[in-house]
Amino acid sequence: MYRTSGSPSKETATRAFVALFAQNGLLFGIYILTNFSLTDLGWLDHFAHQETAQPTAMPARVTDVHCDRLDALGPDGPRTLVPGQLTGAYAVGDWVYHDERQVCQVLKRKTAIGRGAAGETGGHQLIAANVDTLAIVTSCNDDFNPARLERYLAMCSAGGALPLVVLTKADLTPDADGFRRRAEHLSPLVSAVTLNACDTGDVARLHPWCTAGQTMALVGSSGVGKTTLQNALTGTAQLTQSIREADAKGRHTTTARSLRRTLAGGWLIDTPGMRELRLSQAREGIDAVFADLALLARQYQFNDCQHTGEPGCAVQAAVQEGSLEQARLQRWQKLQREDAYFNRSAAELRAQKRSWKKKRTKNGRAQAK
Numbered sequence: 001m002y003r004t005s006g007s008p009s010k011e012t013a014t015r016a017f018v019a020l021f022a023q024n025g026l027l028f029g030i031y032i033l034t035n036f037s038l039t040d041l042g043w044l045d046h047f048a049h050q051e052t053a054q055p056t057a058m059p060a061r062v063t064d065v066h067c068d069r070l071d072a073l074g075p076d077g078p079r080t081l082v083p084g085q086l087t088g089a090y091a092v093g094d095w096v097y098h099d100e101r102q103v104c105q106v107l108k109r110k111t112a113i114g115r116g117a118a119g120e121t122g123g124h125q126l127i128a129a130n131v132d133t134l135a136i137v138t139s140c141n142d143d144f145n146p147a148r149l150e151r152y153l154a155m156c157s158a159g160g161a162l163p164l165v166v167l168t169k170a171d172l173t174p175d176a177d178g179f180r181r182r183a184e185h186l187s188p189l190v191s192a193v194t195l196n197a198c199d200t201g202d203v204a205r206l207h208p209w210c211t212a213g214q215t216m217a218l219v220g221s222s223g224v225g226k227t228t229l230q231n232a233l234t235g236t237a238q239l240t241q242s243i244r245e246a247d248a249k250g251r252h253t254t255t256a257r258s259l260r261r262t263l264a265g266g267w268l269i270d271t272p273g274m275r276e277l278r279l280s281q282a283r284e285g286i287d288a289v290f291a292d293l294a295l296l297a298r299q300y301q302f303n304d305c306q307h308t309g310e311p312g313c314a315v316q317a318a319v320q321e322g323s324l325e326q327a328r329l330q331r332w333q334k335l336q337r338e339d340a341y342f343n344r345s346a347a348e349l350r351a352q353k354r355s356w357k358k359k360r361t362k363n364g365r366a367q368a369k
Helices: 010-031 146-159 176-185 200-209 226-234 283-289 291-297 314-321 326-342 346-368
Strands: 058-065 070-074 077-081 095-098 103-106 112-116 124-129 133-139 162-168 191-194 215-220 258-261 267-270
Touching: 058 077, 070 095, 077 095, 112 146, 124 215, 133 146, 133 200, 133 226, 146 162, 146 283, 146 326, 162 176, 162 200, 162 226, 176 191, 200 226, 215 226, 226 258, 226 267, 283 291, 283 326, 291 314, 291 326, 314 326
Parallel strands: 133 162, 133 215, 162 191, 215 267
Antiparallel strands: 058 070, 058 095, 058 258, 070 077, 095 103, 112 124, 258 267
8 A cells, every 4th residue: 555655855856857858858848837646647546455565665657658668657756667577568557656766566457458469379468557438539531430449349348448439520521420320329338429629629528538537548540630639638739640531541640658638637648540450358348349249149048159040049030130230240250259369378379380280281291292
């Protein structure tokens, strides 16, 4: 449990701030006139009740994760910390205990947003931690993709955050409400808002999700307006880039995740645009997004129903009567297969590699004949 004793000297805090400011420029300019309490930073009883092995260790929140160091912010100001393990084990938004120089402990996360890592063997990659609301940003144009939104919603639900679909470029279409209804129709979990990201007054409608003590993260494809939203919500001025008019696809502006203070008094995590989103450790999230299908599947008397024509299958009956779209069923099955594939155990991976090796050997012998 955190104790207030052992606070660093003002000189130590000042040196740390100067070093961080030199590395990160205007990013830390917002902290010059503000001293944040733990509550301001999003500290909750969930974290306060976790014991630390070092009574003099101090809590701080991770604002940036680099290859060899962490930037963090606490009541004593910003500082650079040496990670206690590989930086891939940390996420922006994490709470840690430190001894002024090195991380001593990562606190158990309240929420954790993650996805499947690149590569054939998969793995789990953390995106953000201790996020209250995950704002899934898309546009009222060709970027709107129900299958992609369902992936984000499953990732959000699996991570424990509240989903919010933010539909930008609402000023460029006569049917913005139609896009909103389509988004909300995807799952009972969804709340959706349409707005013009270039209108700061319009963007202010998002303030309730990133007010004092609240943390919101932005995710979505490149070019949907995440950086523009970030600028409006935080008062910063990061450069943006235009999209390609032919296919409404954008270019990367944000290249790293970072925790920033919002004008509403909360915190915002912006993330780089995702061209591909693999699900990992998301079985419960998938079932939550497709709750209607999961309920129908449980009505079948056998657990191995593939919903492809087995007698008595309630899922196929719903498709036949028109209450369930075949496309939605296929998207659900695809996400289930993908999550199972990238969540294979080490033993399953070894067995699969042996099977592939045997097949290649057998095929090679057959071709030699």
